[in-house]
Amino acid sequence: MKIAETVTFGGSGLNRAANLRAQAAELVQDSRARVILLWRGKPMLIGDALVRVPLNHPMLNDAGADMVFLGQDPDAVFAADLSGWTPQGLADETLDSFLDASEQRHHAAPEDASFRELRAVMTQLSPRDAELAATARAIFGWHLSHRFCARCGHESQFSVGGWQRDCPACGGHHFPRTDPVVIMLITHGNSVLLGRSPGWPEGMYSLLAGFVEPGETMEAAVRREVLEEAGIEVGEVSYLASQPWPFPSSLMFGCAGTATSTEITIDPVEIEDAKWVSREDIARSFAGQHSEILPARKGAIAHFLLENWLADRLD
Numbered sequence: 069m070k071i072a073e074t075v076t077f078g079g080s081g082l083n084r085a086a087n088l089r090a091q092a093a094e095l096v097q098d099s100r101a102r103v104i105l106l107w108r109g110k111p112m113l114i115g116d117a118l119v120r121v122p123l124n125h126p127m128l129n130d131a132g133a134d135m136v137f138l139g140q141d142p143d144a145v146f147a148a149d150l151s152g153w154t155p156q157g158l159a160d161e162t163l164d165s166f167l168d169a170s171e172q173r174h175h176a177a178p179e180d181a182s183f184r185e186l187r188a189v190m191t192q193l194s195p196r197d198a199e200l201a202a203t204a205r206a207i208f209g210w211h212l213s214h215r216f217c218a219r220c221g222h223e224s225q226f227s228v229g230g231w232q233r234d235c236p237a238c239g240g241h242h243f244p245r246t247d248p249v250v251i252m253l254i255t256h257g258n259s260v261l262l263g264r265s266p267g268w269p270e271g272m273y274s275l276l277a278g279f280v281e282p283g284e285t286m287e288a289a290v291r292r293e294v295l296e297e298a299g300i301e302v303g304e305v306s307y308l309a310s311q312p313w314p315f316p317s318s319l320m321f322g323c324a325g326t327a328t329s330t331e332i333t334i335d336p337v338e339i340e341d342a343k344w345v346s347r348e349d350i351a352r353s354f355a356g357q358h359s360e361i362l363p364a365r366k367g368a369i370a371h372f373l374l375e376n377w378l379a380d381r382l383d
């Protein structure tokens with residue numbers, strides 16, 4: 069797909085400078101280096117742009133000691149995690165929801181700066197800021213959930229600019245995880261297969277998706293998931309586009325597949341409903357004129373694939 073990388077989080081060609089990661093402790097001394105800030109996975113923004121502060125900024129007194137080296141843009145860019153800081157009057161109930169609209173303001177932050185849910189702002193960020201924020205969120209999430217060595221259980225240590233954890237007890241090295249997920253545009257003639265999960269907003273339908281299993285190709289995962297969830301047989305499968313999805317650590321592989329059967333039998337444990345939807349109904353749904361089907365959320369690769377299927381831009 070020619071325009072694959074225009075998807076949200078599709079990348080900006082950031083120079084990740086992996087060769088400099090081992091020297092991250094020295095790069096921190098560079099007065100030109102800048103830091104982006106996250107609080108519980110939410111980046112600090114002013115308007116639609118990431119806030120970048122120098123390394124002597126007072127907000128960093130509330131940050132964890134370990135900063136992730138993200139690359140050069142053009143000078144060194146780090147990410148700091150302020151998750152240990154507790155905002156005044158914090159209401160927990162909306163945090164970590166898809167549409168968390170709450171904003172947290174730090175007393176030492178620049179005017180109008182606040183921590184905001186990445187999924188709520190992802191389509192407004194520049195490709196560079198989206199890549200930096202997605203990378204930082206995914207890496208901090210990995211450190212949080214991989215504190216202990218998977219070989220011996222001892223607490224492991226942040227190293228190589230945040231791109232590795234080392235175990236002082238057994239010498240094991242651990243690297244950030246990215247979990248492959250297939251998400252598939254399954255078509256039959258003029259219609260596409262959509263499904264919905266329990267708990268989604270009323271009327272929302274999207275493409276079927278599922279984790280790739282060990283020992284499985286992407287193509288096999290597409291066929292297995294569609295058969296398991298909807299009882300539909302799939303023939304030819306092709307790759308379209310990918311999207312890093314740092315909620316918490318997925319890489320979505322957008323695929324196209326041709327159905328060879330049409331009778332739907334859902335697995336009620338996995339999904340609540342599935343249906344064939346015509347191109348005309350998808351177009352009406354995207355135009356906000358369909359009474360029963362809400363489209364997949366903007367910014368998600370499902371929305372991107374459906375939008376480009378409608379526009380005949382999957383080549």
Ligand SMILES: [Zn+2]
Pocket residue numbers: 217218219220221222235236237238239240
């Ligand atoms: Zn160990």
